[in-house]
Amino acid sequence: MIRVLFVCLGNICRSPMAEAIFRSKVESVGLSDQIDMDSAGTGDWHVGEPPHEGTTEILSKQKISTNGIRARQVKKVDLDRFEYVVAMDAANLGELHEMAGMQPASSISRLMDYVTDSEFEDVPDPYFDGNFEQVYEMVTEGCEKLLEHIREDKGI
Template sequence: MIRVLFVCLGNICRSPMAEAVLRSKVAKAGLDDQIEIDSAGTGDWHVGEPPHEGTAEILSKQNISTEGMKARQVKEADLLHYHYVVAMDAGNLGELHEMAGVKPTTSLSRLMDYVSESEIEDVPDPYFDGNFKEVYEMVEVGCERLLEHIRNEEGI
């Protein structure tokens, strides 16, 4: 089983959006028995909460479910359990690198690292500006490219 973890700050906007989008893509590709997807936040402010209403609304419009999703905080053990740990921005990636320390870890990257033609490196946090549509568009492309990368790397 290939395991993917998306990470943002509070785990209510960007990372659950990416989790839901990639789950949908994986299911459509018939790979849900081979790829496990989750999300977490570096902060603990929203632990136990469902995705932000802006995230839920934009995903609902795309017929992508957020059912059963609850925010959680990333743990050190996640860095050993997941094969791909994908941060939404440089700040969260830095937190993950600090958490990983000198221990062997998984692949740490940002989602936009998989979109080679993009000049934007970080997925902006819509919690502050409400721009869930722009974030969804970035996440959609990023997840498509991440899935392509995983399929190539893992031979599935």
């Protein structure tokens, strides 16, 4: 099983959005039996909470479910359990690399690293500016490109 973990700060906006969108894309191409996904936050403020209402609203408009998604904090063991650990921004990327320590970190990347023609490196946090539409568009494109990368990388 190929395992993908999406990581943001509090695990209520960007990373659960990525988890839900990625799950939808994986299901649409019939790879649910080969690819599993989850999300987590570097912080612990929202542990146990459902995704932010801005995330659930924009996803429900697109008929993408957030059922079963609850905020949790990323743990060092996740770096062993997940083949692809995908951060939403440079700050989260840095925290993941710090957590990895001397462990090989080749599986740790940013979501926008997969969008080669993007002017953005980071997915902005809509928790602070409320721009869930822009984040949805960026995360959707990033998830599409990530899935293409995984399919090419794994030959599936």
